[in-house]
Amino acid sequence: MAEKSSGRKVVIAISGASGSVYAQQLIEKLLSIGDQWSELSVVMSTNARMVWATELPGHPLPESPVRVYAPNDFNAPFASGSGNYDTMVIVPCSMGTLGRIAGGISNDLTTRAADVILKERRKLICVARETPYNLVHIRNMETVTLAGGIICPATPSFYSLPKDINELVGTVVDRIIDLAGFSFNSYRWGR
Numbered sequence: 001m002a003e004k005s006s007g008r009k010v011v012i013a014i015s016g017a018s019g020s021v022y023a024q025q026l027i028e029k030l031l032s033i034g035d036q037w038s039e040l041s042v043v044m045s046t047n048a049r050m051v052w053a054t055e056l057p058g059h060p061l062p063e064s065p066v067r068v069y070a071p072n073d074f075n076a077p078f079a080s081g082s083g084n085y086d087t088m089v090i091v092p093c094s095m096g097t098l099g100r101i102a103g104g105i106s107n108d109l110t111t112r113a114a115d116v117i118l119k120e121r122r123k124l125i126c127v128a129r130e131t132p133y134n135l136v137h138i139r140n141m142e143t144v145t146l147a148g149g150i151i152c153p154a155t156p157s158f159y160s161l162p163k164d165i166n167e168l169v170g171t172v173v174d175r176i177i178d179l180a181g182f183s184f185n186s187y188r189w190g191r
Contacts, residue, residue: 008086012042012091013113014042014045015048016051025166026091027042069109081119085117087122089180095140098126121148125150128153157172174187
């Protein structure tokens with residue numbers, strides 16, 4: 001891996017919603033551009049571990065250089081604004097997680113870290129994974145958006161003519177990487 005040239009610190013939170021492949025591919029792509037960040041941390045809920053094992057059997061989380069934290073480890077550096085993490089992606093983001101963030105409830109490391117990111121006016125990207133949305137979901141998305149977060153539904157695009165499920169997932173992951181402000185070679189409309 002290339003030497004780290006950026007001080008960017010990124011945390012990826014994985015909730016128990018279906019869609020572990022989005023998190024897996026995001027981690028893989030961020031590892032491929034490792035010169036653009038200095039720290040990459042992951043926190044998974046207990047349900048996320050079960051969903052990951054169901055959806056991605058035989059595919060464990062990457063170990064080094066990714067740092068994985070327990071869901072209630074409030075000593076993790078991104079549980080405080082002084083940890084200087086500038087980007088948090090919750091992928092997939094369950095509606096329960098989104099609702100707790102919207103309500104200001106910091107009952108685990110994911111929701112505490114999201115609260116920190118929002119209060120510090122840093123970048124929070126919630127990759128919502130639910131369909132259909134009810135009014136409570138929509139209002140929670142509005143609340144998080146008004147607080148400075150970005151709602152990025154896990155809605156793939158088709159104009160790049162994806163050939164398989166991985167390319168289809170990649171249309172969402174590439175959008176997340178763009179929203180996070182990283183440079184990554186991906187399909188661009190009109191080019």
